Amino acid sequence: MKKIIIFLLTYLPVAVFAQGVKYTIEGTVGAYGPPAKVYLQYKKGGDLLTDSATVTNGRFMFEGTLTNDPLAGQISLNPNGNGMNYSDSRNIYIEAGKTTIRGSNKLRDATVSGSQVNLDYARRDTAMKALSGDYDALSLKRNTTSPEDQQSETYKKEVDSLQNVLLAHRQAVYKKFIRDNPDSYISLVTLDSYAYLADYNDIVPLFDGLSSRIKQTAFGKRYADRLVHIKATALGAIAPEITEADTAGKMISLSSFRGQYVLVDFWASWCGPCRQENPNLIKAFNRYKGQKFTVLGVSLDPPDGKGRWIAAIHKDGLPWTQVSDLKYWDSEAAVLYGVHAIPQNFLIDPNGKIVAKNLRGDDLENKLEEIFGKI
Secondary structure: OOOOOOEEOOOOOOOOOOOOEEEEEEEEEOOOOOOOEEEEEEEEOOEEEEEEEEOEOOEEEEEEEEOOOOEEEEEEEEOOOOOOOHHHEEEEEEOOEEEEEEEOOOHHHOEEEOOHHHHHHHHHHHHHHHHHHHHHHHHHHHHOOOOOHHHOHHHHHHHHHHHHHHHHHHHHHHHHHHHHOOOOHHHHHHHHHHHHHOOHHHHHHHHHOOOHHHHOOHHHHHHHHHHHHHHHOOOOOEOOOOEEEEOOOOEEEHHHHOOOEEEEEEEOOOOHHHHHHHHHHHHHHHHHHHHOEEEEEEEOOOOOOHHHHHHHHHHHOOOOEEEOOOOHHHOHHHHHOOOOEEOEEEEEOOOOEEEEEOOOOHHHHHHHHHHHOOO
């Protein structure tokens, strides 16, 4: 089945708008006092950093200088002052100038003002609330179905159908926001999420429609470079060569599978949704392996993860070829294929051409049935 939650390359993207600019985040939340603290967590230069500010008479403040701007992260309130409190937290962007946060008791319900990026983020969040009915329907199906019945094919098909509707509606909301807000940094962030389930020919017009200011941010420039790899894996393109070591250290190349349909499956032992999808891949593999169909697993496990990678293969009973250079998100294959979220897959035809992407659950079964007929 498709999974709504996916694992991303970065917690949240970073862009450069200015050099050496000052930021201030000041706020009030209830009437809290020491030992209460507000924590600000963000990613900078590959490191996850956490700042804290003591709350006095409900007031707190963060100040600093940005060289990479804006930074995206989380802000949380902990009445006990002993670290991040994810039960009362919210996403926030740190950007030049003053950002104001006002809340009555909970930081997660506070309003944010004075920051255009945060205002745009809030507008997108409001647009996403139109999907609440889709999420409710999916939650109701899961919560009212017994664990035993959740193993049935009927349940899986129903959940797949609900998730397909949700994903389609989400993509539509993303696309409209990007088109309606070409000069918003949040549109670039949104495009990064939208692209996971879109093809190059759909992504490029949206990127081209962004303002030159947004394209000239550091993230905008990185995304322009990424489009080169996305283009290389567009539908109809010849799949880039992959050559990596299998579990025994033998080098395996994608081109060695020419003459077969190959599902190149990007996954990792640490990726929950990937592991949950494996039974569907096993079912499809066993059904069509006699029809010139196979799977090539490409793991994004880290340098110290070979043991966990091999253990996951055995535990999940994956019978197809597995390769990895154990470079985590720096995987050479992932870079070549523009993979920034997993699970992700590409179906390659016998001539090496990419004919489908992100096939899971019924979508994978339907595509293989279209190619090979009912078996």
